[in-house]
Each structure stands twice: as structure tokens, then as C-alpha cells.
Amino acid sequence: MPALITYRTPVQEDWVDYNGHLRDAFYLLIFSYATDALMERIGLDESNRGQSGNSLFTLEAHINYLHEVKLGTEVWVQTQIIGFDRKRLHVYHSLHRAGFDEVLAASEQMLLHVDLAGPRSAPFNDISSRLLQELLEQGRDVIPPEYVGRRIQLP
DSSP: OOOEEEEEEEOOGGGBOTTSBBOHHHHHHHHHHHHHHHHHHTTOSHHHHHHHOEEEEEEEEEEEEOSOOBTTOEEEEEEEEEEEOSSEEEEEEEEEETTEEEEEEEEEEEEEEEETTTTEEOOOOHHHHHHHHHHHHHGGGSOOOSSSSOOOOOO
């Protein structure tokens, strides 16, 4: 199974810093849009969120900035489900561009399924759980993500 591409965009002019590189905050924006697209794939699209009152909140996000990205570069995000339980979703996003085999940036995230009325955590419904399981299985053939489970520390 090929990698799940969740988001594609050219790097916008207002996303670039004084060095001519994609600003660090906009990496997270790109990964956030990829999460939004993933939500649509697992039955948490706008219509469903309105009807169910459920959504995903980000609990934690780690970003590894690996290679510079410049203005106008067409980039895309590949998303892999690392795991999930009744209420949490562990995802890995990697940023790519054509003609360059290495990952440009990576983001490991822990997301929480939430009932917005509380707000409080809530179990995924059967449809989302089934779709997550399918994506988890499809991702087993993809190269294991390199930047998962890392922590910041001085040696």
C-alpha cells in the first residue's frame, strides 16, 4: 500500500522567514491541515463533527526540522497511524517534496477524541474505530517512521 497522502501545498510567500526558509510555525500549520484531512478519512468531517459534537484535540506534538524548505516548493504530507485506543490516536506526519528522497520534517502527535459539550474525552464511534484500524493495517507495509518516540535532552 502506498503512503497515505493527507495534504499537499506550495509554500506560500507569507510562510517564509528572513532566511528564505519555511518558518517553523508553518510546519505545524501544514501538519495541522494534514490532521484535518485525516479526520475526514476517519469519519470526523465537518458534517459529522456538527452532528456528533465530537472532534480531535492535539495533546502533544513533536516536530523534527530536517531539511530546509523554500518559497514555492510543492510539499506534501504522508500520514501514518502508529496506534490508537478507545480515545487516543497516535499519528506520524512526514513532509516531502519531489526529487528529494529524504524526509523534510516529521511530526509525531498524540490526539484525543473529545465530546465538545464538556469538553471531555470520549470514545471513538464504531465507524471511526473501523476506519482507523483499516489505516493502521494499510500502514504496516510503509517504512517504519524514523522520528517516533524521540525526546529532547542534552547528552
